[in-house]
Amino acid sequence: MARSRLTPEAIETALASLSGWKLREDGLAISKTFKFRNFVEAFGFMAQSALVAEKLDHHPEWFNVYSRVDVTLTTHDAQGVTELDVKLAQAMEQAGMHRI
Amino acid sequence: MARSRLTPEAIETALASLSGWKLREDGLAISKTFKFRNFVEAFGFMAQSALVAEKLDHHPEWFNVYSRVDVTLTTHDAQGVTELDVKLAQAMEQAGMHRI
Numbered sequence: 619m620a621r622s623r624l625t626p627e628a629i630e631t632a633l634a635s636l637s638g639w640k641l642r643e644d645g646l647a648i649s650k651t652f653k654f655r656n657f658v659e660a661f662g663f664m665a666q667s668a669l670v671a672e673k674l675d676h677h678p679e680w681f682n683v684y685s686r687v688d689v690t691l692t693t694h695d696a697q698g699v700t701e702l703d704v705k706l707a708q709a710m711e712q713a714g715m716h717r718i
Numbered sequence: 719m720a721r722s723r724l725t726p727e728a729i730e731t732a733l734a735s736l737s738g739w740k741l742r743e744d745g746l747a748i749s750k751t752f753k754f755r756n757f758v759e760a761f762g763f764m765a766q767s768a769l770v771a772e773k774l775d776h777h778p779e780w781f782n783v784y785s786r787v788d789v790t791l792t793t794h795d796a797q798g799v800t801e802l803d804v805k806l807a808q809a810m811e812q813a814g815m816h817r818i
Contacts, residue, residue: 657768657771657772657777658772661765661768661772664764665761665765668757668761671757672757672758672761677757677783677784678782678783679781679782679783680781680782680783681779681780681781681782682778682779682780682781683777683778683779683780684777
């Protein structure tokens with residue numbers, strides 16, 4: 619079930635429980651830009667998120683430049699957003715709690 | 719001097735001593751795509767590179783999805799490629815030695 623594509627309503631409900639995540643225009647991914655004070659904090663967030671991602675066996679697409687991390691989450695197998703993306707987003711919220 | 723923009727000739731010489739790095743079309747950055755066996759290896763490479771980057775006080779722009787890491791190096795202050803980019807590229811070569 620974790621890899622079943624969520625309905626638009628379920629995605630909307632999930633996003634409402636998160637902060638700053640948006641559904642991509644094509645509806646197939648969610649994304650957020652995290653801002654930190656510096657590279658050490660940004661990479662600390664990435665390291666923490668990486669451990670969770672590996673544990674979930676579900677990994678982000680992300681871009682980092684200095685203190686910024688752009689994250690995109692999607693489930694390729696399901697060609698859309700699943701419960702796994704929501705779980706990873708929740709974990710990344712926790713990991714990113716020290717963002718400015 | 720480390721933050722002085724290199725001449726096109728100096729960049730070419732530096733790239734010749736590296737493997738797989740290319741000058742971006744606009745001539746202002748160098749880039750390489752690293753491929754690994756899985757996320758653990760890709761993120762291991764990123765962690766190792768991050769420590770070097772922080773030590774050099776010079777950071778990459780990079781995108782990661784699963785086993786792939788796209789790296790772009792440029793020196794914003796100099797609006798181009800400097801010795802710092804070459805140093806970071808050399809260190810990333812070392813860090814990426816286990817790539818497939």
